[in-house]
Amino acid sequence: MGLMPNNTGIGEVPVTSIFGVHVSKLNMSQTVDVLEAAVASKKPHQVITANPIMIMAALESEENMRAMSEAELIVPDGAGVVWAAEQFGDPVAERVAGFDLMHELMKRGEQLGWTAYLLGAAEEVVQEAASRLQKQYPKVRIVGVRNGYFGAPENAEVIESIRRAEPDLLFVARDAKTQEPWIARHKHELGASVIMGVGGSFDVISGKTKRAPVAMQKMRLEWFYRLAKEPSRLPRMMVLPQFMRKVKKAKKSGK
Template identity: 90%
Template sequence: MSQIHLEDGVRQVPVTSILGVNVSKLGMRDTVDVLERAVASGKPHQIITANPIMIMAALESEDNMRAMREAELIVPDGAGVVWAAEEFGDPVAERVAGFDLLHELMKRGEQLGWTAYLLGAAEEVVQEAASRLQNQYPKVRIVGVRNGYFGESENAGVIEHIRQAKPDLLFVARDAKTQEPWIARHKQELGAAVIMGVGGSFDVISGKTKRAPVFMQKLRLEWFYRLAKEPSRLPRMMALPRFMQTVKKAKKSTE
């Protein structure tokens, strides 16, 4: 059983290798327990919520693969990642969706008095998401909010603001191509213990978009729901059949 080790005594996590990316085999509850230890350590931990599109991006981009390899924890967000683990004969406990993990961390933060910072999306979206999360989890203090529209020249100021706020949890929603590499480059400077890319989660939390119905999530068809709602996602979604083909080819080469 392959394992990774989170810093500062946080317990070892069993992983399964999917096309060279080490994905945690833990279920949601155990994942949150691990991240509670990460917060207690005070040291930076990048959490990647991996889906097939992200894994294909890592295979095609050195920056994205480096972020995957250097991340302290990668969880199986996409249903395709869960499927791939099954194909390789080393399954994960369950899908750990990033949207749900965000909420589970906020619930744990309610119990332990954590603080959180929201970075990313449009200004009105992130502000509304922060307002709704603060109402839902009043014992988690949201210590900062910042939209995701900034360039390299503004990095230092954004990082300093986060550092001064000293959040336990930093949720980052930026462009899919740059989100994880940006976190990987700056996690040591940011001063947060758990730093997690959350993609379009702020859009859903704010009410701008809707998440797929539960029955579609259970049928592993959340991707189809999102595509139906946003046809412009089709070019990006073409990574899904390429991912399946790559998994099948890799599996065949080991048989």
């Protein structure tokens, strides 16, 4: 076990290392407590919800690895990450799924009067997600909503919009290649305390797609459910067996 030193307001976090990526060993409740402290600090904290695909991308991309190494907190979102930690003999407390963490943060925000900003996905999706979240968590003030279809020329405008809103929570749903690097590059400009990439969460919240049944989640088969619903994900999912082979090889060699 190691500790992730942090002087931005959340203290040291116990971590396990998976190919150099420091993944938090905290359970869901502890994670939310840590991020409550992050909000209170008024300093930027990037939260990465790590899965095997993201870890493999970090091993192949200097920019992605830099985002991982500079993140204030990396939680074990993917079942494969939980499995890898077990294989290496330094397990995490439990899977901390990004979708669930987002809702737990909104629940805590209900109690403490936090504000939130939603950035990403298609316009109709993010607007519907914002509407549903506002109804579900009426005491969390949603201070901004913007779709994720923008490039470098619009960066300054998007950043300024978020900075003016000063959200406690900023949820970002962009494609896998740009989401974490974009947050890492701009987190100190955004004026948000907790900045978390949430992938396809807005699609689920808006009703556009469905999440795997709880039984499949408990069996660590959420990835299979998503693949069955979206066969176009197959090329991306081929990284999973590569990750498993890499873990088994590293375990066998003791590295």
